[in-house]
Amino acid sequence: MGRILLVCRLAVRDLRRRRTETALLLLAVMAATTTLTLGLVLRDASGQPYLSTRAATAGPDVVASVGQASNLAELEKLAAAPGVTGHGGPYPVAAAKLAVAGRTSDVQAVGRDAASAPVDRPELVQGSWAGGGGVVVEAAFANALSVRVGDEVTLNGRPYKVTGVAVTAAMPPYPGSSCVVPCMNGAGDDAPSGVLRNPGLVWVSQADALGLGADAYLMSLKLADPGQAQAFVEANRGVQAQAWTTILDDATDLAKDSQILLLIGAWLLGLLAVASLSVLVGGRMADQTRRVGLLKAVGGTPGLVAAVLLAEYVLVAAVAAAAGLVAGSLTAPLLTESSAGLVGSAVTPPMTLYTAVVVTAVALGVAVVATAVPAVRAARSSTVAALADSPRPPRRVGWLIAMSARLPVPLLLALRVAARRPRRVVLAVVSIAITVSGIYVLLVLDAFLTAQPLVGGYGSAQVEVLRHVLLVWTVMLLALAAVNAVVITWATVLDNRHSSALARALGATPRDVTTALAAAQVLPALAGAVLGVFPGGVALFAAISAITGGDSAKVTLPSPWQLGVLVLATVLVVTVLTSVPARLGARRPVTELL
Structure with a gap:
């Protein structure tokens, strides 16, 4: 068979064998692509009610006003102006x-x-x-x-x-x-x-x-030419005037704020997706070491092996991009509910080529960035070593050994597990920091919307729309963060299966190993939660205020006790999420692992 067909068949077969991990990959990328699609199509979907109202009411191209009856002559001049x-x-x-x-x-x-x-x-x-x-x-x-x-x-x-x-x-x-x-x-x-x-x-x-x-x-x-409305306004600065395009911008101001929030959420979810894919790829590469050796032993070149490994994630990203485009375009009208002051309603806009290309490119880019380096490293490994699937030798760090030697067994093992994969620890810290930063902003915005009627110039119906946007943020952010926590723990379980079995053979109990594997994720979670509050959350909210033109001095920031509860809740949730895969990994027989 041809090379491309061979790569596709091998990639699809491996995805079918690991359906749970494939579903997690799909969820991670789809969350980012759906939110990005919402942000890109939101303005087009929300502008339609105003245009319908403009057509139904013979809407003006320019609205001019003067402050005194003595200035009525200025308006009469405008009525006789050219155009x-x-x-x-x-x-x-x-x-x-x-x-x-x-x-x-x-x-x-x-x-x-x-x-x-x-x-x-x-x-x-x-x-x-x-x-x-x-x-x-x-x-x-x-x-x-x-x-x-x-x-x-x-x-x-x-x-x-x-x-x-x-x-x-x-x-x-x-x-x-x-x-x-x-x-x-x-x-x-x-x-x-x-x-x-x-x-x-x-x-x-x-x-x-x-x-x-x-x-x-x-x-x-x-x-005569509505497209010249703004130029007409600028040419007649003697009176107060407003072009219909400015009125359109004001009428869709809610959509602009929603769009900004969704696009920022899309970038946060994209970063979380990169972290999730990076960990998933690393864990799967560790689990596919023997398969890589088999492919190379039967004649596969390093390039072919890397292509097979990369193709799996590119295929998942392509499917996730398509699903995100559909879900985002169908969900957009729910977040662009027409104002009571307009006729017509938001409709699902036709999917533009620009939106489809951007979303697909982001999905494929996330997959390639997360998988390229691990795939190439796995493809360049020794065939004999891959077939043997020998455990990775630990790095001997003198200060770590000295510091951990007198700790209880679970903490001793947890520190050494974390030290074996420092880049994974960094990814865990970054993942939690991004999540907590998003939650910090959600707390601020929720308090802002609850503070008083017409806050920020929004009515009650508009506040509900913004709450729906924040709900999208919350659900996707928490879901992807939970997936990351489970994935990181499971990858750690797979990566440390030999060393955990050896620790148990030397006297550690399954409970010690389970606690160690969970603690190896809880410590980065604590650091990430603290960094997510400050400087992460503060910086993210300042960036949103700068982009939207809001006055951050008029909002109520979370109190210290709320931030403390947020940090503790994050650590508690991570502990619960990581204990299950850690316990499953510690129940496998020692002799089988060794």
Whole structure:
């Protein structure tokens, strides 16, 4: 048969013989590829509701505003500017306080006698348009206040009846509404006097808006070329103006934050996958020593042997990449739930070639990075030595022998087990540090989202979406970390089967060996947990704050007792996870191992 077919058949046969390890490999790589896929497709999936709203409401290309009635001439000039094909308004805008059911919120009240207009036609989702003494509430704002058609509200103390609920593409949904009157959005201290904080959007009649003290005017513009909206804004800096692309960015701000979190999570999971594969490959190479010798004895060259060993993991990575692409694209809409202020819903976007190539390349890269060196080392080993499958001679370290000689037997064996594979110990420390760093960030973000309503400019529905993102992080991070702990312990059991059998032949009990193998993982876990809190978790959260533009000074960091519980819980979980494979390895008969 041909060389490629031979390599594929040998690789597939070995994968079928070791189904449990193959499943662990698949899980490790799939966790990273699924999260990476979610991050890459999230923005495309979440932008669709705004575009649907823009089409349904004749959304403007530019929204311009001025602060005084004396400046209305500036808006009239914009309406006659080259490239403008239509406009709506100008409409008076008043800053007001809306009170309903004991709750008070700042609002921007836009005066419009009818919803119909050449540009910017708010679409009613409930009720009818406002007349004198009536008010139409923007849908996301109505959802946040639990306001329905027929409810009674007050604006600056004047009673109004809610006649309708509508959506618009001229402003982002609440709580990210653009500021026409002086206002501020996002978490923070109370706004200064005369400045609205997180204002909602309502529509009233023009007479009512003027009666509320309208001190600003709003105009919606339609351009011949919507793609030049931002250039139009920059060319007309005499008035406050906003391009539709900026409104789109504000409307999908939640998706951007979710995307950043998922991409950072994907890189963390990718690092964990590299650590997991490196340990799995090392353990399997130790278990395949005799097979390598057999392949070389029947004529296989070192290159062929390395190709067979590498092909196994490349095949698993390719399958994991395909599964991650499917799972990520199907899960994305669950994390991009449309705001109540938009029509339409997030849909699964078509899988782009760019996304498929990036995810597949990352999966194959993880497999190659983790397996190339062990595969080449195994292929270059002596055929006779591989067939004999002789135990690896321990390294004699004088200071380690002197330090461990007076320790109890389990700790003595644990230190010497760890010293035999220092790179594996480093991988264990890094794996736990990455996991604890991620959990540290999760604790901070969870406290941030729980702190107060509209924290960071998010509504309750948006907070739920971010919680779903954090849940994805938590489940995948903990699952992969658990896989790593078990894999590292099992690889250590396989790698130390001869030395453990010799220790038992010289008087150590199975319990001593089990405790030693588990302790060899618990000590790195303790070091990794401490490093994961500081500097790992602190540095990771600072990086996320820098990327998202958040103010890390306004968040509550975990308390010392929480961090202490996190470190102790990590050590306890690692102890439980590692005790099972360690016990299974210590139950094999000594004579069989020797």
